[in-house]
Structure formats: C-alpha cells, structure tokens
Amino acid sequence: MEAELTARADLLGPAPEGPSLRIGLLLPPPPGTTGLDPSARLAALHGGLQGDEDQRHFPDESFAHITALMTLHGVNDLPGALLLCRRALKPGGRFQAVFPAGFSAGLVRDAFLDADIAAGGGVPPRLGPTVDPAEAAGLLQRAGFQEPVAEVETLTLRYRTLADFARDARAHGDSGWLAARARGLTTPRRWALAEAAFAAHAGADGRVPVEVQLLHLSGRAAPTASG
Numbered sequence: 001m002e003a004e005l006t007a008r009a010d011l012l013g014p015a016p017e018g019p020s021l022r023i024g025l026l027l028p029p030p031p032g033t034t035g036l037d038p039s040a041r042l043a044a045l046h047g048g049l050q051g052d053e054d055q056r057h058f059p060d061e062s063f064a065h066i067t068a069l070m071t072l073h074g075v076n077d078l079p080g081a082l083l084l085c086r087r088a089l090k091p092g093g094r095f096q097a098v099f100p101a102g103f104s105a106g107l108v109r110d111a112f113l114d115a116d117i118a119a120g121g122g123v124p125p126r127l128g129p130t131v132d133p134a135e136a137a138g139l140l141q142r143a144g145f146q147e148p149v150a151e152v153e154t155l156t157l158r159y160r161t162l163a164d165f166a167r168d169a170r171a172h173g174d175s176g177w178l179a180a181r182a183r184g185l186t187t188p189r190r191w192a193l194a195e196a197a198f199a200a201h202a203g204a205d206g207r208v209p210v211e212v213q214l215l216h217l218s219g220r221a222a223p224t225a226s227g
Contacts, residue, residue, distance in 0.1 A: 002027065005067060005096060012147075012218055015094045018064030023053055023085075023097075024071030026172060034063070038071070054081040061090045068097035070172065073130060082143035089221035095145060101131040101215035102152060107201050107208060108165055115193035133215050145219025153214045158207035162191075162198040165210060 022029035025037040025046040035048025036057060043050035051057050053068070054077040066085050075081045085095050103109075131139075133152045140148035159165045201208045 001069065001098070005069070005098065008216065008218065009065070009067075009094065009096060012094050012096070012220070015064045016090050016092045018090050018093070019062070020065040020067070021058070021063045021088065022048075022067050022069065024069035026070055034058075038074070052076070054078075054084065056084055058088045060087045061093075062088050064090050064093045066093070066095050068095075068099070070099050072097055073099040073101065078131065079139055079142060082139055082145070086144045086219070086221055091221055092223045093221045095217070095219045095221070097217040098214055099131075100212055101136070102133050102213035104130055104212045105165075105210055107198065107210055108162070111162060111194045111198035114197035115190050118193050119190050130213075131215060133213065136215055136217055140217060140219045143219075144222070146222055148219045149217070151216045153216060155212045155214060157210045157212060158203075158205070159210060160202075160207055162195045165198075 020030070020033045021036065022033050023036045025035050025039075025042040025048050028046045029035040029048065035043065035046050036051055036053070037043045037046075037048055038050070038052050040050045042048070049057060053072060053075045066089060068081075068085070072078060072081060089095060133150060136150035137148045140150070157165075157168075159168075198208055203209065
C-alpha cells in the first residue's frame with residue numbers, strides 16, 4: 001500500500017514545502033509525519049492524535065501533503081471530511097486517499113442477507129454503506145479540490161471460511177463501527193447459516209473469491225488560499 005501511494009504521489013507532481021499529515025494509522029506514518037486516527041488504540045500505538053476525520057483538528061493551510069489511508073469509508077460526514085482536508089492544505093498542496101468503496105465484499109453481504117432471511121426477524125444492516133465510485137470525483141470538486149481524480153482498483157481475495165474474512169476485517173479495524181448494526185448475528189444458528197451461504201460460492205480450491213474495490217482519490221488545493 002505504501003509503495004502504491006508513493007507511486008501515485010509521484011504522478012501528482014511536486015507539492016509545496018511543508019509538513020505532511022497521515023489520516024489512518026493502520027501502518028506507522030513516515031518519519032516526521034503527523035498522524036490522526038479515530039481509534040484511540042492506533043493513535044497511541046503510532047504516536048498520533050485521536051480524533052474523527054470529519055472534525056477540525058488543525059488550522060487552515062497547515063500541511064503540504066495529506067494522505068488518508070483506509071479510513072474515510074467509515075466517516076459519518078465524508079463531504080465534510082474532504083472539505084476539512086482541503087482547508088488544511090497549503091496552497092497547491094496535495095491530497096490522496098484510498099479506501100474500500102463500491103460493492104465491496106458482495107458475497108459477504110449476500111451471506112448475511114441469506115442468514116437473516118432464513119432466521120427471520122427482518123434484515124438489519126450488517127456492513128457499512130460504501131461510496132459510489134461514480135460520485136467520488138464530484139465529492140472532491142464540492143470540497144474545492146482542483147485536478148480531482150477518482151480511480152477504482154479491484155482486488156480479489158480468497159477465503160476458506162467467513163470466519164477468516166471476519167478476522168481480516170477485525171484486524172483492519174473494519175468491524176463494529178456501524179452504530180445501527182444488529183447484535184445477534186453471532187448466535188450459533190445465524191452464524192452457521194451465514195457460513196453455509198458463504199461456503200456455497202467456493203471454487204475448486206475450496207476458497208471463496210471476495211472482491212474488494214479500492215477507491216483512490218487525489219486532488220490539489222488551489223494555488224491561492226480559499227475558504
């Protein structure tokens with residue numbers, strides 16, 4: 001992921017001199033980079049500031065480069081978070097972000113849906129909503145970014161069981177943040193139903209292909225400061 005971000009940053013051209021901000025601390029930020037993460041645990045682990053991405057933590061024009069790594073898909077107010085990122089950039093500063101979007105983990109969603117229907121009692125939300133990649137460039141424009149770019153990278157991950165997927169999601173901090181989620185999925189009956197629905201899509205190797213769409217965003221602050 002770091003190598004991909006660096007390669008994409010090189011394509012964006014030079015940024016003004018100044019400090020950098022890393023939002024999302026699944027990985028340690030580069031030396032000398034300010035870190036921000038909504039998780040108190042990750043912020044403490046990597047020496048960053050704990051705080052939500054859609055809240056103002058820094059004065060305007062504080063950073064030459066801002067990178068949001070695998071975090072903006074969980075923010076309550078994505079347009080607001082993007083606006084704050086643009087305001088925190090120095091004139092001409094660069095912004096990059098990557099996070100899951102589109103119809104990621106479709107087979108996992110289907111397995112949960114099948115389990116809820118079979119168990120009865122309605123179909124509550126199980127996975128968080130995702131951004132439509134077709135709308136992403138417009139969100140950057142609304143936030144005031146110049147040269148907005150939105151690109152989708154599709155990864156196919158293969159899992160033997162739904163539990164393996166759940167462990168990966170938990171390790172990436174992508175479990176439990178949906179406030180409206182139901183709390184009953186892990187009852188033995190519901191989980192067994194979901195596991196069986198998931199396993200039905202296994203290939204010849206016994207693994208289930210789970211597609212994840214990663215949305216790459218980039219933009220630049222205007223050469224002169226704007227509100």
